[in-house]
Amino acid sequence: xxxAQTDSNALQAWSQSTTVRGVFHGIIAATNxxxxxxxxxxxxxxxxxGPALPGGDFQGTLAYDDWSRVRFSGPLDFEIVGGGVxxxxxxxxxxxxxxxxxxxxxxxxxxxxxxGLVGTFNWN
Numbered sequence: 001x002x003x004a005q006t007d008s009n010a011l012q013a014w015s016q017s018t019t020v021r022g023v024f025h026g027i028i029a030a031t032n033x034x035x036x037x038x039x040x041x042x043x044x045x046x047x048x049x050g051p052a053l054p055g056g057d058f059q060g061t062l063a064y065d066d067w068s069r070v071r072f073s074g075p076l077d078f079e080i081v082g083g084g085v086x087x088x089x090x091x092x093x094x095x096x097x098x099x100x101x102x103x104x105x106x107x108x109x110x111x112x113x114x115x116g117l118v119g120t121f122n123w124n
Contacts, residue, residue, distance in 0.1 A: 050116070057108065059108055076095065077095045080118075090109055
């Protein structure tokens with residue numbers, strides 16, 4: 001699975017955003033990401049394989065242009081690209097068929113996930 005063809009250091013200008021809650025679970029060789037999007041009554045989860053750190057609960061912002069494309073277009077690839085402009089933040093890019101469709105900025109994680117992990121995310 002290939003990550004989105006974007007510059008992970010560039011800030012994407014998204015037109016919409018919503019508040020999310022979630023958790024990163026690090027288990028030896030995998031990191032699980034679970035998200036709740038209260039505004040849209042949506043939940044989902046995904047797994048990225050590679051060296052894992054413990055992770056933890058977080059709150060954050062999911063920024064996007066088209067919620068229907070993010071939510072209903074099928075499984076999304078995700079890549080943990082690094083810290084954000086906020087200290088202690090983790091940034092995750094979501095892509096669909098190689099095109100970035102959303103960015104998650106998660107804050108409040110004691111031990112964030114390893115940067116560079118790539119996985120697949122599915123909405124329930």
